[in-house]
Amino acid sequence: MTTLSPVSTSPNKRLLVTLAVVVIAWLAAYNIVQPLADWISYSALGLARDSRLGESVAFFLYDVPKILLLLSGMVFAISIVRTFFSPERTRALLGGKREGVGNVFAALLGIVTPFCSCSAVPLFIGFVESGIPLGVTFSFLIAAPTINEVAIILLFGLFGWKVAALYITSGLTVAIVAGFIIGRLKMEGYVEDFVWKIHRTVDVTEEKLTWVHRIERAWESVKEIVGKVWLYVVVGIAVGAGIHGYVPEDALASILGKQVWWSVPAAVLIGIPLYSNAAGIVPIVGTLIEKGASVGTALAFMMSVIGLSLPEAVILKRVLKMPLLVTFFAVIAVAIILTGYLFNLVL
Amino acid sequence: MLTIKVLGSGCANCKKLEAVTRQVVSEMDVEAEVIKVTEYPDIMAYNIMSTPGLVINEKVVSSGRIPSVAEITTFVVNALEAA
Numbered sequence: 001m002t003t004l005s006p007v008s009t010s011p012n013k014r015l016l017v018t019l020a021v022v023v024i025a026w027l028a029a030y031n032i033v034q035p036l037a038d039w040i041s042y043s044a045l046g047l048a049r050d051s052r053l054g055e056s057v058a059f060f061l062y063d064v065p066k067i068l069l070l071l072s073g074m075v076f077a078i079s080i081v082r083t084f085f086s087p088e089r090t091r092a093l094l095g096g097k098r099e100g101v102g103n104v105f106a107a108l109l110g111i112v113t114p115f116c117s118c119s120a121v122p123l124f125i126g127f128v129e130s131g132i133p134l135g136v137t138f139s140f141l142i143a144a145p146t147i148n149e150v151a152i153i154l155l156f157g158l159f160g161w162k163v164a165a166l167y168i169t170s171g172l173t174v175a176i177v178a179g180f181i182i183g184r185l186k187m188e189g190y191v192e193d194f195v196w197k198i199h200r201t202v203d204v205t206e207e208k209l210t211w212v213h214r215i216e217r218a219w220e221s222v223k224e225i226v227g228k229v230w231l232y233v234v235v236g237i238a239v240g241a242g243i244h245g246y247v248p249e250d251a252l253a254s255i256l257g258k259q260v261w262w263s264v265p266a267a268v269l270i271g272i273p274l275y276s277n278a279a280g281i282v283p284i285v286g287t288l289i290e291k292g293a294s295v296g297t298a299l300a301f302m303m304s305v306i307g308l309s310l311p312e313a314v315i316l317k318r319v320l321k322m323p324l325l326v327t328f329f330a331v332i333a334v335a336i337i338l339t340g341y342l343f344n345l346v347l
Numbered sequence: 348m349l350t351i352k353v354l355g356s357g358c359a360n361c362k363k364l365e366a367v368t369r370q371v372v373s374e375m376d377v378e379a380e381v382i383k384v385t386e387y388p389d390i391m392a393y394n395i396m397s398t399p400g401l402v403i404n405e406k407v408v409s410s411g412r413i414p415s416v417a418e419i420t421t422f423v424v425n426a427l428e429a430a
Contacts, residue, residue, distance in 0.1 A: 087396035087411065118358035119397040119411065121387055126396040198391045217412070318356075318387060 012212045019215065030069050037062035056245030063158065063237045063283075068230060070157040071150070075225050078149045079218035082114045083209055087123055094132050094140075099183050102136035107175035110143025111168070117145055117312050124319055125195050134191070135183015141316075142332055143175035146307035150229055151278035158240075159286045163295070170299050170339045174307070178335040182328060190324035229279035236283035243287045253292030263297045264340035268333055271304025281305050295347050300340030308332055349379035349426055354390045354400035354410075361399040364413045368401065371419045377427065404430065 037058055041047050047054030090113045097105055115123070120141060127137040147168055156164040209217075256263050285302045289295055308329060317325060351368060355361025365383060372379045384390055384402075393402055397411030401419070403426040408414075414422070 091396065114397070114411065116358075116360075116397070118356070118360065121356065122391060122396050122398055125387065125391050126394075129391075194388050198388055220412075 015212055015215060026069060026073055030066070030073075033065045033069070034062055037065075052245040056241045059244050060237060060241040063241070064234055067154060067157045067233055067237065068226065071153055071229070071233070072222050072226050074153045075149060076218045076222045079114075079221040080214050082112060082221075083214040083217055085109065085112045085114070087113055087115075087119070087126065090140075091126055091130055091132065094127070094136060095130060097132075097136065099133050099135055099180065102133060103139040103176045103179045103183070106132075106136045106139035106179065107143040107172045110140045110175060111147050111172075113140075113144060115144035115148075117309075117315060120312060120315050121319055124316070125198060128191065128195060129198055133183055134188055135179045135181075137179075138182045138328065139175045139179025142178055142307060143171060145309075145312065146175065146303055147171035148278055148306070150225065151282060151302070151306060154233070154278060154282035155286070158237075158283060159289070163286070163289075166295065166343065167299055167302070170343060171303060171307075173339050173342075174303060174332060174335040177338075178331045181331050181335075185327065187324045187327060190321040190327075192319050192321060195319055229277060232277060232279035233283070236280045240283035240287040243284075243291060247291050249290075250292040256288060256293035256297050258294040258296075258344045263294070264300050264344065265337050267297050267301035267340070268304040268308075268336050271301050272308045272329075272333070273310065274305050278302075278306055294344050296340040296343030296345075299343060300336050303336050303339075304333070307336070349377060349423065349430070350404055351379050351381045351423075352384050352400075352402040353381065354384045354393060354395060354402060355398040356385055356387065356390070358398065360413055364399040364401060367413060367416060368419060371416055371423060375420065375423060377423060379423070 040061055041054055041058035042049055045057065047057060090109045093109060094102060094106055124137060124141060127140065128134060152164050152168060155167050254260070256267070281302055285298050288301075289298045313325060313329065316328070320328065349372075351372070353361060353365045353368060355364065361383075365381065369381055372381060390398065390400065393400060393407050395407060395410040399413065400410040401408050401414065401422070403422055406426070408422045408426075409418070
């Protein structure tokens with residue numbers, strides 16, 4: 001980041017105390033969610049424990065507060081980490097890396113660098129113009145939106161660390177492979193000409209952040225992110241809870257199961273025009289898995305919805321000529337399909 | 348007289364930053380011209396990698412976020428002192 005903001009001098013004691021109180025309150029709340037949800041569903045509302053409605057309601061009442069708590073807590077923690085990885089620093093870390101190693105680094109940094117699709121263009125230009133290879137830049141641009149914190153936290157909260165780890169692994173694989181292939185295709189000529197002609201007139205210095213700044217920034221992003229996605233979470237979990245209670249296990253095995261060879265490409269194709277943030281899609285995707293969809297197919301669908309979005313294509317159109325834009329999307333789509341097959345094969 | 352530029356291609360955050368900046372300027376009652384810079388070649392001349400960016404008298408004071416009213420006020424005060 002490029003600010004020269006006023007440095008508040010003394011470590012702010014009040015802020016630290018507030019932080020401690022918030023952490024304790026968070027832990028307490030997190031631990032009473034389950035008993036509270038059970039009590040409301042089965043005692044206060046008097047629903048039968050093994051009824052479909054009872055199960056769905058308890059599932060919903062437990063998951064919504066749990067996920068929102070997890071989301072706030074972990075977005076806060078991740079945002080603190082991210083204050084150490086500004087786009088400028090990431091660019092410096094990637095400078096001088098060759099293709100291959102560079103693609104791996106770029107994909108990994110894509111996870112921790114703060115990213116918003118509205119900044120895709122300045123990032124792209126900043127990377128390319130500083131001499132980072134096109135393919136490496138794309139590895140970053142694929143990883144950053146696809147493997148985002150909301151997706152990881154929701155997968156972790158709703159389905160456990162294994163599914164979350166799988167998603168990260170598949171996202172990284174797609175970003176590295178697709179970026180590498182695009183790099184090999186030598187399509188530099190299809191980047192809009194003005195990108196190569198930009199002259200930097202101003203030099204920026206990196207700002208010095210104190211811990212108080214980091215905490216304040218993290219709190220700001222909690223408010224922003226949770227404020228933006230909470231409704232999607234609630235609706236997504238409601239749909240998920242409905243499927244959980246009413247759709248029989250293995251109902252989807254015949255359409256989205258492993259043995260159906262066309263299910264992966266079909267899932268990716270359906271996912272491209274659908275545009276949702278992670279918050280809305282994760283609870284639904286997870287429930288699909290629960291009902292017999294194979295993991296590879298479900299993750300491919302999710303990556304396609306989050307990673308291949310038309311709004312992003314429109315934004316990138318400003319710097320990429322059509323052939324490169326189409327190649328970019330096609331290569332990612334193919335990489336997602338292959339990853340889906342791979343997971344269906346090994347899991 | 349300050350020249351304040353808001354760098355951003357027109358995303359929601361950029362519009363919000365412009366609004367906050369205008370609010371600060373009018374509350375402080377300083378003479379300032381607030382300009383929106385929306386073309387990428389012009390934005391990138393300031394060497395920022397995330398939008399929205401805020402530039403006061405050709406100096407980048409923040410990028411990639413919306414600073415608070417208090418922060419922008421400090422930026423303006425500093426710029427007035429430097430001028």
